[in-house]
Amino acid sequence: MTVPGRFGPYGGRYVPETVIPALDELTAAFERLRDEPAFNAELESLYRSFVGRPTPLYLASRLTKKLGTARVYLKREDLCHTGAHKLNNTVGQLLLAAEMGKRRVIAETGAGQHGVATATAAALFGIPCVIYMGEKDIERQELNVVRMKLLGAEVVPVSSGSRTLKDAMNEAIRDWVTNVGSTYYVIGSVAGPAPYPALVRHFQEVIGREAREQVLELEGRLPDEIIACVGGGSNAIGIFAPFLEERQVKLTGVEAAGEGLDSGRHGASIERGRRGVLHGSLSYVLQDDYGQILEAHSISAGLDYPGVGPEHSWLHDEGRVGYDSVTDSQALEAFTLLSETEGIIPALESAHAVAYLVAKAGEYSEDDLVIVNLSGRGDKDVHQAARALGILT
Numbered sequence: 001m002t003v004p005g006r007f008g009p010y011g012g013r014y015v016p017e018t019v020i021p022a023l024d025e026l027t028a029a030f031e032r033l034r035d036e037p038a039f040n041a042e043l044e045s046l047y048r049s050f051v052g053r054p055t056p057l058y059l060a061s062r063l064t065k066k067l068g069t070a071r072v073y074l075k076r077e078d079l080c081h082t083g084a085h086k087l088n089n090t091v092g093q094l095l096l097a098a099e100m101g102k103r104r105v106i107a108e109t110g111a112g113q114h115g116v117a118t119a120t121a122a123a124l125f126g127i128p129c130v131i132y133m134g135e136k137d138i139e140r141q142e143l144n145v146v147r148m149k150l151l152g153a154e155v156v157p158v159s160s161g162s163r164t165l166k167d168a169m170n171e172a173i174r175d176w177v178t179n180v181g182s183t184y185y186v187i188g189s190v191a192g193p194a195p196y197p198a199l200v201r202h203f204q205e206v207i208g209r210e211a212r213e214q215v216l217e218l219e220g221r222l223p224d225e226i227i228a229c230v231g232g233g234s235n236a237i238g239i240f241a242p243f244l245e246e247r248q249v250k251l252t253g254v255e256a257a258g259e260g261l262d263s264g265r266h267g268a269s270i271e272r273g274r275r276g277v278l279h280g281s282l283s284y285v286l287q288d289d290y291g292q293i294l295e296a297h298s299i300s301a302g303l304d305y306p307g308v309g310p311e312h313s314w315l316h317d318e319g320r321v322g323y324d325s326v327t328d329s330q331a332l333e334a335f336t337l338l339s340e341t342e343g344i345i346p347a348l349e350s351a352h353a354v355a356y357l358v359a360k361a362g363e364y365s366e367d368d369l370v371i372v373n374l375s376g377r378g379d380k381d382v383h384q385a386a387r388a389l390g391i392l393t
């Protein structure tokens, strides 16, 4: 990082001036607590007893055999409570909010996964929770809306603009500006104004720390490659972080190519975006010639985000992480493949990382060791996948 809050030229705080003091307050609290033993003991205890950590590192031997290629391990974030890595972050941020004496938390959500993870952690801490969600997303993601309500959260429908995630983001910022003293704003990926990208990374690094320890124990060496899907980029940064200094470990982020990179319907912000501002930070963003944000598309709702965390833009420019993409149909094939060969139904997001491995299978040797971050489980996606596969109509 060149200056605080920046990753090379990326990151920063492109937000209304009124929230700068709140970002300063958050930065100070984070700096104070991140190395405090009591805070970390509490966090570790919640990770163990509530989230279900450590998650296993699983040797996918049937997949390995089927691909006839590298030894493949899956980091099983799909086994976390609520079904994905997102809870690592929200439990961490709620603990921070509680320590800061905040009496209310807010968040925005697109597909509802971050909304559910925030509502879950808020219930755990007994802190009232308001979730902003576009009306269109509310219609599309009924199950997650019901889950949030059962968890005691208030779900506020947003009817402005395209009635989707970016409109919900605007509403959440508006709420924060108005209630900045009492309210903690929970951001769901390594995005947003500084210090959020660094803060969310911090809470997701547990994935990589565990994976590193586990692979050393199981194989006695570091992996040759780690593959993770990239929406905002939090599960990817989480598993990459402890390996960034290990230059021999290849790191690969997989974006959503949707219906194809040239179709205009994809979520490949790094491959097809340009520098711009979204969600309060500078990064690669899908935008039109006027800088207006374009809607992203992916079969997986969690990769359907028109930006990417600023650290990924920097890691791309620096060449430390390679970014590639796979299409909806490749992801769907990998979804079926993993279900049938390993008895694990992956989230459609995670299926993108598996699909990349499948696409590159011929390029590995038998001695190669690859870890795929299985960011979440696919229960939430079974109806959509079944429709796409023609099992349901």
Ligand SMILES: *Cc1c(COP(=O)(O)O)cnc(C)c1O
Residues within 6 Å of the ligand: 083, 084, 085, 086, 113, 188, 189, 190, 229, 230, 231, 232, 233, 234, 235, 236, 302, 303, 347, 349, 350, 375, 376, 377
């Ligand atoms: C939200 C989500 C993602 C994408 O978010 P990142 O911040 O890129 O990790 C990926 N996988 C699953 C299962 C998700 O729920």
